[in-house]
Amino acid sequence: MLKITNTLTGKKEPFRPVRNRNVGMYVCGVTVYDLCHLGHARSAVVFDVIRRYLDYKKYKVRYVKNFTDVDDKIIKRANQEGKPWLDVAETYIRAYREDMSRLGVQPADREPKATEYIPEMIRLIETLVKKETAYAIDGDVYYRVKRFKNYGKLSKRDADELAAGARVEVDERKENPLDFALWKASKPGEPTWDSPWGPGRPGWHIECSAMALKLLGRGLDIHGGGKDLIFPHHENEIAQSEGATGKPFARTWIHNGFVNVNQEKMSKSLGNFFTIREVFEKSPWPEAVTAEVLRYFLVSTQYRSPIDFSDDALKSAKAGLDNFYDLFLRLRENTLSVGRADKQARIALQNFKKRFEKAMDDDFNTAIAIAEFQKLRSTMNRMTQEGISKSTAKQIESTFQKLGKVLGLFQLDPESWRVKGVKLYLELSDELKLSDKIGMSEKAHVAKIDLSDEQVQTLIMEREEARRNKDWSRADTVRKKLAHAGIIIEDRPDGTTRIKR
RNA sequence: GGCGGCGUACCCAAGUGGCUAAGGGAGCAGUCUGCAAAACUGCGAUUCGGCGGUUCAAUCCCGCCCGCCGCCUCCA
Structure with missing residues (x-):
């Protein structure tokens, strides 16, 4: 039963629409x-x-x-x-x-x-x-x-x-x-x-x-x-x-x-506001990613409480979402024909659904709903290690997508979240450079390195060659170079390399 | 001044009169790995702003105090 806090009565009450x-x-x-x-x-x-x-x-x-x-x-x-x-x-x-x-x-x-x-x-x-x-x-x-x-x-x-x-x-x-x-x-x-x-x-x-x-x-x-x-x-x-x-x-x-x-209401008169488009423009991430990051940030607090906006808060939201999308990738890559953990995974999905609804039924407690997603993520990472089949993996992903849709999360293609295919040109800034505006301490040292698609490809191939020759120091140099441009290299057990930014 | 809210670990953030005080981020250690990353495992509040009270039992109820915020004027 859905309950909502009603400002009129000051109480959390069962929700009963006038017309069923x-x-x-x-x-x-x-x-x-x-x-x-x-x-x-x-x-x-x-x-x-x-x-x-x-x-x-x-x-x-x-x-x-x-x-x-x-x-x-x-x-x-x-x-x-x-x-x-x-x-x-x-x-x-x-x-x-x-x-x-x-x-x-x-x-x-x-x-x-x-x-x-x-x-x-x-x-x-x-x-x-x-x-x-x-x-x-x-x-x-x-x-x-x-x-x-x-x-x-x-x-x-x-x-x-x-x-x-x-x-x-x-x-x-x-x-x-x-x-x-x-x-x-x-x-x-x-x-x-x-x-x-x-x-x-x-x-x-x-x-x-x-x-x-x-x-x-x-x-x-x-x-x-x-x-x-x-x-x-x-x-x-x-x-x-x-x-x-x-x-x-x-x-x-x-x-x-x-x-x-900084604990103060964002308002025109205080001049401490950020327009939505400003946040998108200053974001180091692609637009669709930024959108989910913002939403994740916004729903990570119960709607009635104040929420404090900061660079750190956004980074934390991004890190949280990254882990979900990593799982989604893993689900697509690490499947077997028959899964040892299939049964367990399916039970976990069912339980999750109940918990998610329980959280949302309680005055739209999205903070708890997200916590439930997190627990499910952790469980599913373990299941993946134990071994799940392709069809179960699909079911898991679609559960995340379907229930995530309520919050507007997990709607992007895991491939495009931070792997290849997204715009390569990027301005690399640790901070969003919002600092000066809100009077925070200056800590944005912006390294700006633009690498073209081709340059990145060349570097990666160079590193592959170095690795084949077991020239580890050269391989690591290339890794560092790419890291400077915000590109992270992950070598996977099957010998392939994943590119993230 | 009136009304309302908040104060939980380094940061964010749930929560309950008694059961291990969720979850995430960051950090540290271990497994794995050429290295790294990811993942997994473990560590991390003997304690919930302070002081009293009620109670067999309070972080959660009551009172007072401290600190912060919002509305009372346009504002999501």
């Missing part, structure tokens, strides 16, 4: 005014994994993740760049899609844009106004927080105390400092739509209420996003939606923890 096996899931997407950073990547990967696991459990998932494409920050950006605001939004929606596809994040079933749901928003606001849960002033419409008795139930805040401690400069026209904008009269040059209150544009929170209600309605089982959205965004969504419909909005609220750098 159908799951409606809404996740707050990004405001498209800039490139996505690793924080966005984490949120995306977390909910991608949740979605994949629900699929795996044979739920019928309808996953909606929106784009906020009308907003103050987009307007500001457009003004800075002297571009139409729609262009800005389009640019970053495209960038988002590129980044996510690199990360192997599956698109949601619906990716609505706020601007496509203006009529729905207006209707929602009208309902609220009719119920006197909202009021209009000079073309603006505000939500009357006092009218919603449960205000604060998600973020566990007391409305009165909030009002007392309000740090925002108070708009004198508002009845209560906590009241928030549902609709804003637009200034010249700003995006604008006709409305019963005059030309204007939506406030920040209303779009998600409108889209979630429209696309998922009462089947809203899961509503998610980063922890920073709990207040005010999700709190306000609840107020708007429940204020209008009089019915509970979402059943289970899921919030993911932040990505930190």
Whole structure:
């Protein structure tokens, strides 16, 4: 039985969708005014994994993740760049899609844009106004927080105390400092739509209420996003939606923890953020490898906890994955016609599956799920030594692939993970050279040696010849030379040589 | 100030009122190997920030203290 920690109740509770096996899931997407950073990547990967696991459990998932494409920050950006605001939004929606596809994040079933749901928003606001849960002033419409008795139930805040401690400069026209904008009269040059209150544009929170209600309605089982959205965004969504419909909005609220750098939240204001593409660009590994490394890093911590990003963390993730892919290679190479360990291996696979599901059922504990993969890897390495047949080896590999898919891991061809065939040209850097940026000590000594494919081949042949002549010192010299270019040579028992980087 | 969270070995990271405190990375030693790498085997927290309390028994429950972080304003 799947259990999920629900922010609303503060408890881990059994997951029961409204309509049996159908799951409606809404996740707050990004405001498209800039490139996505690793924080966005984490949120995306977390909910991608949740979605994949629900699929795996044979739920019928309808996953909606929106784009906020009308907003103050987009307007500001457009003004800075002297571009139409729609262009800005389009640019970053495209960038988002590129980044996510690199990360192997599956698109949601619906990716609505706020601007496509203006009529729905207006209707929602009208309902609220009719119920006197909202009021209009000079073309603006505000939500009357006092009218919603449960205000604060998600973020566990007391409305009165909030009002007392309000740090925002108070708009004198508002009845209560906590009241928030549902609709804003637009200034010249700003995006604008006709409305019963005059030309204007939506406030920040209303779009998600409108889209979630429209696309998922009462089947809203899961509503998610980063922890920073709990207040005010999700709190306000609840107020708007429940204020209008009089019915509970979402059943289970899921919030993911932040990505930190040196224990501090990665954020624009601190300037300590890394964009997703920046990490890809600076990565010493091929793109597909980097993607899995990032995912491995991101899911190696339970989704609610903070996770600290660093070069070391990525290297550690890479090393962990290398060991898996080494096993996959071994599985393809070291098989027999009849395996002594076949039976044991098959039993281990069955047990593994149960443990994996147990881990994931417990609030998507991907950290434990990975630990289970690790144990299986170790077991299978031993089985391989004892001897397994080709068909069992295939079964093992496909189990890793099939269950790994839930986390988005082990999806690459083991041959291409780090053996021949990948791009040979590489810039060799121990560190990702992120150091200066995050103020860490300078320790990146970059040796840059580019070897062409041909040069590598020549060197390897040279070493083979040396080995045949038992000229060990010459063979080792070549090995060292290649090592400088990041190429590792492994001599295998059958006399062949494996090339890794 | 209010609310929430965290502090587990060199690093990352699970976890439980009592059974060996998972797993990974790094390290060390052994087997293997021309050497190396990989794999395998072994080693590595008598202890879970500190101090008290509850309990037959606490890392896990309670209280206090110390340290760190987040939200309370836009933020994944």
